[in-house]
Amino acid sequence: MSKGCFSWIHIVVVAFICILNGCAGTSSQEAAPSVNTPKSLEVTEPDTLTRFGFNQGLENDLNDKNLSRLQSKIDVLLIAQQLRTLQPQQFLNPLITAKTAADIKQQLVSGMLELSNTFTWHYLHSELIGSDKIAAYYRIDNDEGYSYITFWLSADSYKIYDFHPVSFHFSTLNFVGEFTQLFTKYSDRQAQLAELILASQKNEWDTVTALYQALDADIKAEPVLNDFLLRKYSQMKNDSPEFMAALIRSYEQQNLSSLLFESYYIQQDNFTQAIKMVEGLPEFARQDSKMLSEMAILYAYNQDFEPAVLHGRRAIFAAPNDNEAYFVLLQVSLLAKDYDLSIELIEVLISKFDFIMGQDVIAEFDDSANFMRSDQYQQWLKTRSLS
């Protein structure tokens, strides 16, 4: 590859780092990040820091939007090292690698803070991968839903070097590496690619849709291109149903999934496909109580009540002190007309979580009217009134 060509790609890569952290699940806000004023610029970690201790701190920093502490947790040298490992040919030049790494670090911080403006971070757990990497798993949530993030850390220093919103196929660094490769791989069709990318930059989604549909099949099947377009699209304020449909078709053809498409399928009452989008998540996210509850309700809406109850059960096992798992299973039980189970769930919500499960509350649930007319409910009301 010529030096000139590399420079051109580098510009493109840096230009698109800004979309690396596109948010899964909801449109991100464009408001400037709210940053807490650091109390001290020198941030040190205790010598005996554990994985849990580090992640507790990171969770706090993310929710507090503590810029300086977040910056101190990301290591630009590790980023550069990973870039060289992933794409040795692309990152031969130390200066360009360092600049790219610094840009990525900055974008990671911005991206985290941007997510912090909209979401609450929940550290789930972490695991040691091999001997030198830690994958730290987080859930982010707001009123509109949930999504999941993996941070990649160095096992010996607890420094972050990569970040992966799992609704996207690639982590940040993998995306950068793959994206640079894209132009090398399709060097004969760079213009075609550039036109598509520029149109997406300008948010001209009708043009994007037309260009995307006209792409050769091999380019269209490139995971990194689809990942790029999904990241870009997820940042849009306005919907482009045509583009969404085209992209989803492409994902379906490749048997790929993204949690971002779940709501699309739900709107179409295609719960089977919606379930597939959840099933496509990494294991840590699939095993989270929220996603188990999500599966429970999707199965229930799909009139498949046995797996719905089983997922609801697993959601309770996964987070027995989270009342949401019980509420979701209550909804499932009402849809399934499994009123004995409904009564037991109501009992737990009352005794364990102190909810007042009056008729007004129960009436908020779908299909609750039948339940309230049922013998089980009437008998339960009598028992309650006697006790």
Add this chain to the structure above:
Amino acid sequence: MPSHRLYRCKSPLTVLLFIILCSSSVNSYATSRLNAHEPQVSIVAVPEWIEVQDFEVGDLVDLVSPSHYHLVDKQINGIQGKQVYSRFVYSLTDPSGIESNSNIRIRFNPAYETLQIHAIAVNRLGKLVNSLSPADVEVINVEDRQSSNIYSGEVEAVILLKDIRVGDVVDYSYTLVGNNPVFADKFSAGATIGWSIPVDKVNVSVLMPSERAIQYKIFKSNAQLNVETVGQISTYRLGLTNTTEVYEEDNLPAWYNPYPYIQFSEYRNWQDVAQWANDLFDVEHIPSADLAAYISQLKTKPIDQAINAAIDFSQNQIRYLGLELGENSHRPNSPSETFANRQGDCKDKSLLLSVLLNQLGITANPALVSTSSRAHVSDYLPTHAVFDHAIVEIQVDGVSYWIDPTMTHQGSQLDSKFQTDYGLALVVAPYTEGLTSARPTINFDSKIAVKEFIVAADYASPVEWTVTTTVTGREADSLRYRIKSEGQVKLAKAYLNFYAKRFAKIESLRPLQIIDERQQNIITVVEHYLVPEFWLLNAQKNAEFELHADYYSHYAQLPKSIKREQPLAMYPNLSINHKVTLQLPEHIDFSTDEGTELFEDNFVNFASSIIYDRRLLTFQNSYTTKGEYVDVAQVPEHLALLSEIANRMNYYNSITNVTDDPGNIALQKLLLNLNQRRIAQKEKAGE
């Protein structure tokens, strides 16, 4: 699975004498005889060439219990063919000795041996009270290894002594005449000269033509051999008196023989042995039409696929059957015959595989190995008798692969097949000058990773328990064989019963999930259980629990003999990682228990860790072996280390105030309902 001890030939050092002295087992009677040779048993006088040994019988009160050996005599005549004379004289000093020493069994192979019994006498208070008559001798078939599909054609002459009493002196002698012609009259013999009981007098002698030089080597004894040449005959004599008892400790390495013995061999060097083997394996040059057709079919494949197909064919399409009768104890059948019959033993399969690969242009040769002596083969004088197995050395791209065609259910690719480390081999090839290192460069180790994930919804209800076991190497081969031979249902029951020893009310939630990545030779088994008795509520209302990361203990246990004078065997080339994670109902900070302890010596690495993550308490033990055995000098420190490791198999703790939550009862009722549904769903699905 066929035994690895396939060759009929045993080490010359575990000789018949020892079997007779120590064996009290009852041999199974074969229902039919494969050997066409009629056993020849006669009662004849002691041959003239025997130097009859005298002995003394002391007072009964001074003799050892339950039997006292006065004389063990072995004299071998290699002047014309081979004759092996044996004589045993012993007093029975306790009823238990009568039980174990009143049946005389003499094993021989009628294909090339005849039995001459000279005397079987019982003396009581200096008087002969019982003597041998032909009617007392019964010959029975013995096929000890027929369960492993190995048939030797050997028989046993059995004499059941009658009216035996405490104080009787038994004196019997016999000669086995003849030698397996497959050894081309090459002299090789041995004799044990020390046992687990003391012996008053031991005599060993060998008569050979003086022009045929033999080497000898004495193991674990300071005894001196006397060589005397008179005329054309050399006599090698070794005499011992009052040999002490040898205590055989447990968990000995397979190569280690604690008993003193003497070995004789006419081979000058290993090259001579290789030449003998090469002549034996040179059985066919032109393949049959069917075999040629199969070779042509192999040649149509890309070379790597053809190699894998040839190995797979020899391992899985040729049934293991060892008809090791007469010369076939060591001489392989022709590849065409093995191919046509679809059956053979290690040497048959090795020769067939070598020929198949040679036809593909691959360098491959049978190689003789010892499954017990392994790298210690070179401790012995060069002899054919030390080898008991044949494998194949395959050379591809400069790498030697040591493939065992008797193994079934292995990984499907040459690069992923487990290779046993036999240490040394004698490659059967015209150019072989000595023993070759048979230590594989890849795939000689095995890994076991057990991940248990326990999910608790409260501190009283059953927990969900998922066990994911991933194995590689030999462990993958064994597990794959077990899955195929026992079936998934039986395996699932065995696993369930294993855990039921600890949790009697355990229930399976799903059928076993088995993922066999045969190309990489990795098998993963996933088990799902519901365990009611995980929590123990104590008098203080604390919920006690225990985590077990003890898979290691299947492979390394403290021996019975702790104060040792002999080396300690280890399970070689193994690493085990056992990780148990408990997902708690809530965050309880166990950080104060966090830490890793390391235990290491020259033989093992062991690390034990406690890690707390959000709601996840993980107890992990990892164990890696670094050797095959522990030297005597290092045994005490190693056993002390194993004791420390043994104390790290379990983690115990408790959680306080678990009954305070007012929602406990309602939650337990709900969980009971949900768990019953889960089990009912499994039963409904017929799982």
